[in-house]
Amino acid sequence: MSSAKPVPYSHSLERLGPILESTGARQGWLKSELPLVLAVSGGSDSMALLWLFNSLWPGRLVVAHLNHGIRGESADMDQEFVAREAARLGLRFVTEKVSVPSMLMRGESLEDGARRVRYSFLERAHAREGAWGVALAHTSDDCVETFFMNLIRGSGARGLAGMPETRGPFFRPLLSFSKSYLVELLQYHGATWREDPTNSDDTFTRNRVRNRLIPFLREEFNPRISEAVLGVIGDMAVLRRDEERTQAALLPRLKLDVPLASYACRQDDLRKLDEVDLPRFVRGAGALLGLRTLARRRTVELCRLVSKSRRWCFQWQGDMFVLCDSRIVAWVSPAILSGCEARVPEHLLLSGESGSFDWGGWLFSWSRECATESIYGTMEAILPDCGGVEVLPLSAVEGGRAVEAPDWSRPFFPAIRSGNALWIPYWEGNRTCGALPAGIRVSVTAPATFSEKRGE
Numbered sequence: 001m002s003s004a005k006p007v008p009y010s011h012s013l014e015r016l017g018p019i020l021e022s023t024g025a026r027q028g029w030l031k032s033e034l035p036l037v038l039a040v041s042g043g044s045d046s047m048a049l050l051w052l053f054n055s056l057w058p059g060r061l062v063v064a065h066l067n068h069g070i071r072g073e074s075a076d077m078d079q080e081f082v083a084r085e086a087a088r089l090g091l092r093f094v095t096e097k098v099s100v101p102s103m104l105m106r107g108e109s110l111e112d113g114a115r116r117v118r119y120s121f122l123e124r125a126h127a128r129e130g131a132w133g134v135a136l137a138h139t140s141d142d143c144v145e146t147f148f149m150n151l152i153r154g155s156g157a158r159g160l161a162g163m164p165e166t167r168g169p170f171f172r173p174l175l176s177f178s179k180s181y182l183v184e185l186l187q188y189h190g191a192t193w194r195e196d197p198t199n200s201d202d203t204f205t206r207n208r209v210r211n212r213l214i215p216f217l218r219e220e221f222n223p224r225i226s227e228a229v230l231g232v233i234g235d236m237a238v239l240r241r242d243e244e245r246t247q248a249a250l251l252p253r254l255k256l257d258v259p260l261a262s263y264a265c266r267q268d269d270l271r272k273l274d275e276v277d278l279p280r281f282v283r284g285a286g287a288l289l290g291l292r293t294l295a296r297r298r299t300v301e302l303c304r305l306v307s308k309s310r311r312w313c314f315q316w317q318g319d320m321f322v323l324c325d326s327r328i329v330a331w332v333s334p335a336i337l338s339g340c341e342a343r344v345p346e347h348l349l350l351s352g353e354s355g356s357f358d359w360g361g362w363l364f365s366w367s368r369e370c371a372t373e374s375i376y377g378t379m380e381a382i383l384p385d386c387g388g389v390e391v392l393p394l395s396a397v398e399g400g401r402a403v404e405a406p407d408w409s410r411p412f413f414p415a416i417r418s419g420n421a422l423w424i425p426y427w428e429g430n431r432t433c434g435a436l437p438a439g440i441r442v443s444v445t446a447p448a449t450f451s452e453k454r455g456e
Helices: 013-027 044-056 075-086 109-130 140-153 179-188 205-220 225-254 266-271 277-288 297-307 334-339 448-453
Strands: 036-039 061-067 094-097 133-135 263-265 312-317 320-323 328-332 344-351 356-358 362-369 373-376 379-385 386-392 414-417 421-423 432-433 440-443
Touching: 013 044, 036 044, 036 373, 044 075, 044 179, 061 075, 094 109, 109 133, 109 356, 133 205, 140 225, 179 312, 205 225, 205 320, 225 263, 263 266, 263 448, 266 297, 266 328, 379 414, 379 421, 414 440, 432 448, 440 448
Parallel strands: 036 061, 036 133, 061 094
Antiparallel strands: 263 328, 312 320, 320 328, 344 386, 356 362, 362 440, 373 379, 373 432, 379 440, 386 414, 414 421
């Protein structure tokens, strides 16, 4: 869609140039010599993003478009439209076509799944292109809609503080503009865009907020409701910064490195936090791991479990559980556990002077050496050389050995037996035991965690 109009100063390049320059300096991309990836769907907001950067930023641009495979022929036409516009402007174009409905995780809505898949595509484009970052076309209207969506869900300060200007590789240069302004901008300059028919589909929560709730509030209560909400968002941003400072202090300090867990800490440490800092910690852990923000009632539920119970399981989302056992609270992905299948005991002959072997994703290396005593460490030990070892799951160790290992971990954590010596990696404290006629040094590397795999 397009229609040329005389361009007033309010929509001119003369006015917009300094605004974009100030935004670029604040966000950090202004003088970058690396390319910028622009996320372009073909709608008015993203086409305004493309027009502005192509008109005002002298650096290299890459246009990225994902066909979600949701709207059939209409989505294919969007993809072709964006490809044509990129070619017309002489810009590099990267695209993928997927089927989001077939990629949904258990319990995931189409909205959430589309967002997850889209951001994953943009992260790959950012890495492949060696870009400074990825520009998203969110506007002030998106901030207002997100505020109401999070308010309805019972979000805390983090969710009510609007969309951050930058996060990871993503930046949002259009947050100071409204959707209506950007449409006018395109019209004044004769630029084109496509309308997404799903924007009128009130099946989606965001569309109901946009098409029903905000117009109702504007008509019945406050014709300047958007401006009022943006003011509240500014106030909440101050609270969010305070919360993020708390999280930045707590999360590293309380972290307990537990193999197979994306994050872990001691329950007793969490119980020392007050009613303000415990919810902040929970929200910070979710943000650290890139998880969906919990609704307020679920945050309250998780905090109650931390404070009142010793053994429990809490499903954060389809691919992440929070488990508490042996006074350890751990964020654990079922996908990681399924990739580290519970194993039966194995007897392995160790021939030669050194070697390695894999057991359920745990990578062991060993070497023969002269030693005077057995040494049991966290991830390395010197054991008697009996020509071979038995590797068995911790759950198969007779009596379970008095270690703090949570029950969920025992089928997946190894124990090593060599003769009468038994070593339990990670849970074993540093100790020595008995003289050796000959020794074998064994070290182990744990499998990658959920968060590490997300970063691949």
